[in-house]
Structure formats: C-alpha cells, structure tokens
Amino acid sequence: MSHQKKIALIDDHRLVRAGIKGLIDSLDGYHVACEGESGGDAVELARSGQPDAIVMDVSMPGLCGLKAVKKIREQNKQLPVLMLSMYDSPExxxxxxxxxxxxxxxxxxAEHELKLALDYACQKKPFLSPGVAKHLIDLAVRSLSEVSPSEQLTGRQKEVLAGIAEGLSTRDIAEKLGVSIKTVxxxxxxxxxxxxxxxxTELVRFAVSTHLAT
Structure with a gap:
C-alpha cells in the first residue's frame, strides 16, 4: 500500500465534516488523521498534529478559516492548506x-476535483475550482478594461508622447531625452x-485628449 498523506479536516458542521471525511478517506493516497471545528483547532493541529495537509472551511465562528490560514503561515510556510467553501465570491x-x-x-x-485539489496543494501548486477560476478571470478582465489608456504607458513612453504632441521631430525628442533615435x-x-x-496624428490627438500635451 502506498504511503497515505495525513489530512487535518476542519469544519464546524459535524455532518458536513463526516461527509467530507468519507470522501477524502475514499481517495487513493489520503486519509483524515485528525479533525477540528474551528480556526483555532486548525492552528493548533498545524503546530502539534503534524498533518501532511490541512483541508479547512472558510467560514467558521470565532477564528475563521481566512484568519486561521494567515496564523498558520506565520509558523509554517510549507504546510499545504486547501480551503473549502460554499462561497465562490472573488473577495x-x-x-x-x-x-x-x-x-x-x-x-x-466532484470527487475527482477534490483529489486533484489535494494533489496540487500537496505539491504546493495553486488550485482553484473551475467555477471560482471563472469568477476571478471575469474580475481580472473587468479590472483591465477599467484601466485608462494612458496608464498602460511607461513613464518614458509618456515623455516620447509629450514630445510628439509638442511637434518635435524624432531627432529632437531623442536629443531632449538623451536617447537614440532608434529608441524613440x-x-x-x-x-x-x-x-x-x-x-x-492619432498619437497627437491621444496626447491632447489625455492632457499630456501642454
């Protein structure tokens, strides 16, 4: 029999915990070695229980999972921690x-997703449920679309753009900035x-519209 990784399972709902324990115990290579029902339990088990990984609910009374993982990281950077939740909110x-x-x-x-998540976590590779990942991607796309065009430019690019808006030639801009014509x-x-x-011409219009031209 292959070595089984010891899992510390933390969830404040006993029936939910029993169901998750049954799932983990049925997976090849894993078994629940210890259990807890609070973030405080998770921190204590991380310190003294010597699990190979922690599977922990996000929302619990007292010390929640989010704060517990932060405390665990203060004492152990390497212990794999997988968060379980019914919430798919990006926050x-x-x-x-x-x-x-x-x-x-x-x-x-699904069962295979839990197995994959544990495999990834134990290799210290990030894993997100597909539904969660989709929400994060949507959030990232929205955030990028809200970035103003001028914020997409570097400081030096803005300096070149300002020179173009002033009507300077490529050579003049290069001399003004102390760079080569090729760089400009x-x-x-x-x-x-x-x-x-x-x-x-469109660059000049853009510079004027963003007040880069004086």
Missing part, C-alpha cells in the same frame, strides 16, 4: 490566497500597438 478567494492558502475548492465539487522610434511603435493607433 473570499483573493483573501484566502493572499493569506497563504494553496487552493480554494467549492463544497459541491521603438517607443513610438510600442505605443501605437498598445493603444491601437495607426499613425502619429
């Missing part, structure tokens, strides 16, 4: 990952590509 997920969780899986996940041309090309513009 919960981001906070869990920020506090040091290795993965985030929903409680309605490269910045010009990168800006037009990044901003979706096709010529210098």
């Amino acid at each position: 919960f997920v981001i906070n869990a990952l920020r506090n040091g969780a290795d993965g985030y899986i929903l409680k309605d996940a 041309e490269s910045h010009r090309s990168q800006m037009m590509h990044r901003l979706g513009l096709s010529n210098s």
Whole structure:
C-alpha cells in the first residue's frame, strides 16, 4: 500500500465534516488523521498534529478559516492548506490566497476535483475550482478594461508622447531625452500597438485628449 498523506479536516458542521471525511478517506493516497471545528483547532493541529495537509472551511465562528490560514503561515510556510467553501465570491478567494492558502475548492465539487485539489496543494501548486477560476478571470478582465489608456504607458513612453504632441521631430525628442533615435522610434511603435493607433496624428490627438500635451 502506498504511503497515505495525513489530512487535518476542519469544519464546524459535524455532518458536513463526516461527509467530507468519507470522501477524502475514499481517495487513493489520503486519509483524515485528525479533525477540528474551528480556526483555532486548525492552528493548533498545524503546530502539534503534524498533518501532511490541512483541508479547512472558510467560514467558521470565532477564528475563521481566512484568519486561521494567515496564523498558520506565520509558523509554517510549507504546510499545504486547501480551503473549502460554499462561497465562490472573488473577495473570499483573493483573501484566502493572499493569506497563504494553496487552493480554494467549492463544497459541491466532484470527487475527482477534490483529489486533484489535494494533489496540487500537496505539491504546493495553486488550485482553484473551475467555477471560482471563472469568477476571478471575469474580475481580472473587468479590472483591465477599467484601466485608462494612458496608464498602460511607461513613464518614458509618456515623455516620447509629450514630445510628439509638442511637434518635435524624432531627432529632437531623442536629443531632449538623451536617447537614440532608434529608441524613440521603438517607443513610438510600442505605443501605437498598445493603444491601437495607426499613425502619429492619432498619437497627437491621444496626447491632447489625455492632457499630456501642454
């Protein structure tokens, strides 16, 4: 029989915990070695129980899972911690990952997903339930679309753009910034590509509209 990894299972609902324990025990390579019902239990088991990984509910009375994983990380950077939750809110997920969780899986996940999540967590690779990952991707796309075009440019690119808006030649801009003509041309090309513009006239209009031109 292959070595089985010892799992510490933390959930404040006894029946839910029993169900999850049965699932974990049925997976090849894992068994629940100890249990708890609070974030405080998780922190204590991480310190003294010597589990190979912790599977912990996010929302619990007292010390919640999000705060517990942060405390665990203060004493143990390497112990795999997989968060279980019924909540797929990006805020919960981001906070869990920020506090040091290795993965985030929903409680309605299929058996094979739980196995995959444990495998990933024990290899210290991040794992997110597909539904959770979709919400995070949607949030990232929305955030990127809210970034103003000028914020997509580097400081040096803005300096080149300001020179273009002033009507300076490529040579003049290069001399003013103390760079080569080739560098200015490269910045010009990168800006037009990044901003979706096709010529210098559109670059000038963009500079004026964003108040980069004085």
